[in-house]
Structure formats: structure tokens, C-alpha cells
Amino acid sequence: MIGKAIIHKVDGTWTGGLIVETEAYLAVDDLASHSARGLTKSNASMFAAAGTLYVYPIHAKYCMNVVTESEGSGAAVLLRAIEPIWGIDAMQIRRGHDDIRRLTRGPAMLCQALQVDRRLDGHDLIRSKSIRLASIADNQSFEVDDAPRIGISKAQDLPLRFTLRGSRFLSR
DNA sequence: AAAAAGATGTGCT
DNA sequence: GCACATCTTTTTC
Numbered sequence: 737m738i739g740k741a742i743i744h745k746v747d748g749t750w751t752g753g754l755i756v757e758t759e760a761y762l763a764v765d766d767l768a769s770h771s772a773r774g775l776t777k778s779n780a781s782m783f784a785a786a787g788t789l790y791v792y793p794i795h796a797k798y799c800m801n802v803v804t805e806s807e808g809s810g811a812a813v814l815l816r817a818i819e820p821i822w823g824i825d826a827m828q829i830r831r832g833h834d835d836i837r838r839l840t841r842g843p844a845m846l847c848q849a850l851q852v853d854r855r856l857d858g859h860d861l862i863r864s865k866s867i868r869l870a871s872i873a874d875n876q877s878f879e880v881d882d883a884p885r886i887g888i889s890k891a892q893d894l895p896l897r898f899t900l901r902g903s904r905f906l907s908r
Numbered sequence: 909a910a911a912a913a914g915a916t917g918t919g920c921t
Numbered sequence: 922g923c924a925c926a927t928c929t930t931t932t933t934c
Binding site for chain 2: 759768769770794795796799816842843844845885886887889
């Protein structure tokens with residue numbers, strides 16, 4: 737998913753950018769994953785079909801994930817940071833910062849900049865007209881680094897954090 | 909019913 | 922670098 741784009745349209749204005757940092761949460765043998773203890777009302781969309789948006793609340797903020805496996809599996813990729821490209825002025829207003837590097841440098845910052853909240857949970861990122869994944873560089877290759885995931889207390893050894901090498905827009 | 913934990917961010921030192 | 926605001930979900934009593 738590194739090198740793809742995420743875009744969201746609100747009131748006719750698109751915001752979004754290039755995905756530069758993600759973390760994978762697995763369907764099996766991953767105690768840090770929300771799917772680890774089975775399907776509940778709050779994590780239901782993580783068990784939907786690949787391409788579904790899973791938005792969950794954390795510490796009075798939101799984070800967004802892309803479901804990555806077949807319906808019923810429970811695997812998803814957390815979008816942690818993007819390089820801002822579209823609607824930078826709108827994102828600056830939503831975030832309350834002019835500094836481009838402080839707009840989308842973390843999963844909750846990203847959701848605030850793109851105005852993503854729980855109403856979008858369960859949306860189809862492939863077919864939606866307003867929030868979707870996009871390819872902007874089909875013939876370009878990207879160098880990706882991996883490392884342990886950030887901010888979790890279980891399964892800290894798994895190298896499931898992925899970053900675009902050399903990006904200036906990573907969360908840490 | 910009550911309390912704690914959580915895939916976080918900010919502000920202050 | 923550390924404390925803490927803030928709120929939903931999950932766990933405990």
C-alpha cells in the first residue's frame with residue numbers, strides 16, 4: 737500500500753496524499769490486532785471484504801485502516817502517515833498548523849486532516865465516490881523499510897511497520 | 909455500575 | 922522526554 741494514495745472529498749474539496757507509512761494487523765497469531773478476540777459490534781467492519789474502510793476511536797481521536805483479506809478474515813492495514821498532496825490549505829485549517837510536516841504525521845493526525853471519522857466506518861474504498869484508494873504512479877517502484885510496530889503492548893516483536901525509504905513525512 | 913486500557917497527540921520542561 | 926487530556930470499548934467487581 738506504500739506508494740498508493742488516499743483521498744477524501746468533503747463539500748467538493750479533495751484532501752489526501754501519498755501513503756508513506758503503514759502497519760499491518762493480522763487475522764491470526766497477532767495479539768495486537770483488534771480482530772484477535774473475534775468479531776464484535778465495534779470491530780465488525782474489520783471482518784468485511786478487502787477494500788473496506790475500518791475506522792476506530794482511540795484516545796478521543798480516530799484512526800483509519802484498509803481491510804486486506806477476504807470477508808470474515810479480520811486483517812487490515814493501519815494508515816499511519818501520508819505525504820500531503822491535495823487540499824493542503826484545507827488540511828492546514830483542520831489541523832490548525834501551517835507546517836506541512838505537521839499535517840498528517842501519525843494515524844490520528846491523518847484522520848483529522850482528511851476529516852475522517854466514524855461515520856465513514858465500513859465504506860467501500862474501491863467504489864466510493866468520496867473516499868478511496870488511488871494509484872498515482874503505476875510504473876514507479878518504491879523502496880520500503882520494515883520495523884516493529886509503534887505504540888502497542890502486545891506482539892511487539894513482529895516487524896509489521898512499513899515505511900517509504902527516505903520520506904520526510906514519517907511519524908517518528 | 910465502575911474502572912482501566914488503548915494501533916495518540918500536544919504542550920511544557 | 923514526560924505528563925496528561927479525553928472518550929470509547931472492554932474488563933472487572
